[in-house]
Amino acid sequence: MAVGRVKDPDKEKVEEKVEEKKPKKAKVKPKTKELRVVVRLVNTDLDGEKKVLYAIRKIKGISYSMAKAVCNAAGVNPDEKLGSLDDSVLVKLNSVIKEPAKYGIPVWILNRRKDRESGVDMHMSGVDMKVSEKFDIKAMIDKKSYKGVRHMLGLPVRGQRTKSSFRKGKTVGVVRKKMRVVAAKAKEKK
Secondary structure, three states: OOOOOOOOHHHHHHHHHHHHHOOOOOOOOOOOOOOOOEEEEOOEEEEOOOEHHHHHHHOOOOOHHHHHHHHHHHOOOOOOEHHHOOHHHHHHHHHHHHOHHHHOOOHHHOOEOOOOOOOOOEOOOOHHHHHHHHHHHHHHHHHOOHHHHHHHHOOOOOOOOOOOOOOOOOOOOOOOHHHHHHHHHHHHHO
């Protein structure tokens, strides 16, 4: 004998009434912010379609760890698109990049610690970094330190070998055998 379920007609009516009482949700389009294609921070044009974390790394002097610290200090989601941020948030990002010590970014992330002239820990970015780098090299050349002389001569500064590397466009003193033969023939013709 097969046992089957008997449908209760009262129960079906109750379920239909519950379904009728639920209001239908109106489809609301989410507000889309205008996405700026180019965003200007610290005198640098940045791609607004990239995430904040990767976009601000295009500024000279900002590494991956510095970019993460800037996002945390400014209270910005690093995965958000840079072009979708408000002007007030961009101003805050700009100020955090220019003066990171004020916003609690640790000293060990900064790229110019104990500056030679002022003795202050600071972070250089953008054009300021390029200019300070040129002045540092010029100071080494003026002092005639070992590094300054190497910079002046256009040779490697940090102890790299020159026998096989850095030979483009310069004669270092090693001449190949074939070249010696060609040079000797050229002297005989003169």
